[in-house]
Amino acid sequence: MKKNFMKTAIVSLMSMALLLTGCSSGGNSSSQESTEPKETVTLENVPERFASGEGAKIKVIRKIGGDDHTAQFLAGAKEEGEALGFTVDVFTANGDTAKFHDAIAQAAQQDYDGVIISHGDDAATVDAVKKLVEAGKKVVTFDSIGDLSQVEGVTLTSQDDEALARLALEQLVKDTNGQAKIVYLWVDGFPPMVRRNAVYQEVLKNNPGIKEIERFGVATANTSVETQNAVTAMLNKYPKGEIDAIFATWDAFAIGAARAIKEAGRNEIKIYGIDVSNADLQLIQEEGSPWVATAAVDPKLIGAVNMRILAKKLAGEETPQTYDLEAALITQEQLKASTEPVNMVNLANIIPGWGQSDAFEEDWMKVLKEHHKK
Numbered sequence: 001m002k003k004n005f006m007k008t009a010i011v012s013l014m015s016m017a018l019l020l021t022g023c024s025s026g027g028n029s030s031s032q033e034s035t036e037p038k039e040t041v042t043l044e045n046v047p048e049r050f051a052s053g054e055g056a057k058i059k060v061i062r063k064i065g066g067d068d069h070t071a072q073f074l075a076g077a078k079e080e081g082e083a084l085g086f087t088v089d090v091f092t093a094n095g096d097t098a099k100f101h102d103a104i105a106q107a108a109q110q111d112y113d114g115v116i117i118s119h120g121d122d123a124a125t126v127d128a129v130k131k132l133v134e135a136g137k138k139v140v141t142f143d144s145i146g147d148l149s150q151v152e153g154v155t156l157t158s159q160d161d162e163a164l165a166r167l168a169l170e171q172l173v174k175d176t177n178g179q180a181k182i183v184y185l186w187v188d189g190f191p192p193m194v195r196r197n198a199v200y201q202e203v204l205k206n207n208p209g210i211k212e213i214e215r216f217g218v219a220t221a222n223t224s225v226e227t228q229n230a231v232t233a234m235l236n237k238y239p240k241g242e243i244d245a246i247f248a249t250w251d252a253f254a255i256g257a258a259r260a261i262k263e264a265g266r267n268e269i270k271i272y273g274i275d276v277s278n279a280d281l282q283l284i285q286e287e288g289s290p291w292v293a294t295a296a297v298d299p300k301l302i303g304a305v306n307m308r309i310l311a312k313k314l315a316g317e318e319t320p321q322t323y324d325l326e327a328a329l330i331t332q333e334q335l336k337a338s339t340e341p342v343n344m345v346n347l348a349n350i351i352p353g354w355g356q357s358d359a360f361e362e363d364w365m366k367v368l369k370e371h372h373k374k
Contacts, residue, residue: 047315055085062118065092066221068277076303085372094221104128120144138313163327165199167295179209180244185253187217227256251275298355308360
């Protein structure tokens with residue numbers, strides 16, 4: 001009897017302990033689920049759209065890709081957006097038109113507040129952007145077809161392509177005393193290329209001693225490799241003395257050309273390019289590099305400025321229909337005068353104001369950045 005009584009008592013105590021444990025666990029769970037609501041934030045001197053500290057969801061879609069310029073442009077847009085408290089998704093179609101337009105169509109159906117379009121170069125882009133606007137998205141475009149100016153509320157940004165071409169070509173004319181046989185690396189169809197070509201034609205007209213002997217170019221995911229192969233084949237056609245310089249309207253062209261010239265031992269041919277990146281700077285600074293000058297705008301800054309314009313649109317503020325970013329010339333001579341290797345970060349020590357701009361950076365954006373600082 002005593003044993004049975006003890007056994008029963010132990011079982012009862014264990015059951016009670018389990019019951020209490022269950023109640024305690026349930027109580028904790030209930031407590032966790034009924035946590036106090038988050039404290040409401042109201043930021044001062046910030047547009048109503050962002051006064052609560054809530055951000056926005058942004059998509060950045062670029063048609064071309066596979067180059068450092070693209071990577072830096074996307075990084076600049078993403079970093080600036082995230083600093084403002086936005087969620088930023090980026091996509092590059094690597095030159096695939098179908099993928100590019102599919103990404104825009106998807107963005108129109110998804111919960112993005114704004115979209116940045118880069119290098120939309122056809123009429124279909126205009127129709128696609130119209131659908132984005134009709135879906136309530138704010139839109140900023142970079143280096144895209146001019147017909148987008150017909151779409152209400154859209155801002156078209158670009159590098160100052162005329163200035164880029166002029167800076168590079170003026171240096172070429174200066175270095176050759178206006179007498180040179182040149183190869184033109186260019187591809188039609190892209191709005192920035194069309195603008196650069198207009199300046200090129202003007203420079204040829206005004207400098208009859210500059211003679212174009214050949215031109216070619218292709219925009220693909222492997223542009224630099226394909227350009228290298230094409231320039232290598234071309235060099236076999238023209239012995240030393242037949243080519244003085246190459247004008248490359250895109251740094252992917254200049255990279256391929258520089259590699260081909262170096263491998264062929266034809267460093268008497270000088271390259272004048274457009275655009276810049278860390279890879280470009282390294283190549284220009286190599287001993288005996290044929291790449292002697294490039295005109296550029298900081299691609300990371302381009303991405304950041306586009307994001308600021310989009311933020312102003314989301315805030316309901318006025319934005320311009322078009323905006324050009326200021327260009328600068330970077331020469332091999334300037335880089336070699338530096339006491340340390342030059343990259344995109346310390347390039348500002350060589351080129352005053354490089355990578356810096358307060359364009360469209362409103363005081364309220366600084367408040368948001370401070371609030372969302374990690």
